[in-house]
Amino acid sequence: MDWTGRRVFVTGGAGFLGSNLCHALAQRGARVVALDGFLFGGGANPRNLDGADVEFVRGDIRDIDLRPLCEGASVIFNMAAQTSHMGGQADPLADIAVNAVAQVRLIQAAREAAPDAVVVHASTRQFYGRVETLPVAETQPVAPPDANGVSKFAGEQYWMLEHRVRNRPVVSLRLTNCYGPRLRIRDARQTFLGIWIRCVLQGQPFEVWGGEQLRDLTYVDDVTGAFLAAAENPACHGQIFNIGGSPPASLHALAELVVRLSGGAASYTTRTFPADRARIDIGSYHADDSAFRAASGWRPLVDLEEGIGRTLDWYRTRLEDYL
Template sequence: MNDFAASFDGAQVLITGGLGFIGSTLAHRLVAQGARVTLVDSLIPIYGGNLRNIAGIENQVNVNIADVRDQYSMDYLVQGQDYLFNLAGQSSHMDSMRDPYADLDINCRAQLSILEACRKHNSKLKVVYTSTRQIYGKPDFLPVDERHLLHPTDVNGVNKMAGEWYHIVYNNVYGIRACALRLTNTIGPRMRVKDARQTFLGIWIKQLIEEEPIQVWGDGTQIRDFTYVDDCVDALLMAAASPAADGQIFNLGSDETINLRDLAALLIEINGAGSFDVIPFPADRKPIDIGDYYADYRLIQGRLGWRPRVALRDGLLRTLEFYRAEREHYW
């Protein structure tokens, strides 16, 4: 990443969803690299924003409490920016099924508002959009590469797919430099752990520290890959700094795969205590489960030189240590 650090020294950077898990971790890195950072977040309680996430840099960033659905706010906020990391979104798969219109509003209409603000008020900035592996749905083959058909299993996947392609269309038609990263399960400090809205691993961490059994849904044989948040931030910065990323879509992934039963056992081993129960899927969860998934990330490796650096065990250890110390701010 040192090759790209100079790209952000003194740069004006806007991060939507900036008080959330990935956005705040990105903000910490950008501040260290000399960027002038503005964070936009609605702080709606059911989403991931948390002011504690910027502890240590709160006086080095500008925080704007605004909703990306507010066209007038975005028209103003994009002005003068060199980079926009567009991380704001509704990430809960179940919430998207219970309230599809809210998901549509945040993950589709708001994305158009952001891109229209860029087109009208700052067409020179670079936009990096965080998409999701959920848009692939149940994989036809493994590992999943970017040529895999898109057939999402839930409303969230459909709307995230649309949000991703709005960015690519605006790149291709209007020349707004934009790219998308399809994230897999991202883990690490600052992720939401009070419930499973952001990632199932969050609630597992909470259950483990609370000395409650981890609940593994299904039969526990579902295979997943995980990206540590610092590796995810590396990819975001590389994509922003590199012209080779313009108009492109990249998977993130891992060199390690693990099934959920073994993941629960690994967490318990690292923690030094705990237990897990394998229970049937809740009735509303089974129809949208994607089964096994792990990504082929060779495209971003070949184009940008990215590859994951933090091993799964190390990432889980760092995450557990963080929440043992910070639980009062995240429970």
């Protein structure tokens, strides 16, 4: 796909994944409209779009008129979401409002203003809950372990219904742990790695909960590449795909890698899961993303050591902007 001059709408455009996607699209010559409401506890940061040639609109996807923003879009990248698992547990109604009800609002607006647009929806591996078989393929049963997983699954299914009923080209990408520049690092609301990075760069020890769980991590440039590939390849349209990344590693192994790449001055402690988190922990997870690789030709290019090293270097000069 030649992105030059194409009008593209990105929801959640000032967040971690959305802003990286906006930068990549602008560099390819697309005319990007980015929407973000800077919801409390989300990943949006005013500095995330620095240097990106995009039209930014500040507004809440739950109540802003979405039709003018969709108008004429050939592709909609739907990154807006409430992603905090504990936030969803504490306030499931707010969770549903963003992850499900607002998705229906966007679907209705796109029907009117961008009836032919390709939609790539940011989804999550959280749906699968605690799995029995690794790696996890798309055929695994869905058993969300928390309210956030339920609301996100509802949002995804509304989009897939739009494909089945209206024949809109929709792709849903179920993401694993994503990391890299522009990640929220002030706390652990987006991912455990964010708070680890903050602690390391501030010279403080970080905590590893459990430690034996396996995780696969995807560097943000590879995530961006997956979204672009999903939009560009008609073989992907109408499908749900898992997206993986580096070979799985235990949390202890990841912690040791972070310590080594920080120069060895960092340290961590291991503790058992807090009771409220233990109830929703999914255990080990890593994705079988062979279906997406076959359909799109995509594969991750940044290995774990390179990715974490890049991430630490990026934040060293920008730490205050992300605290």
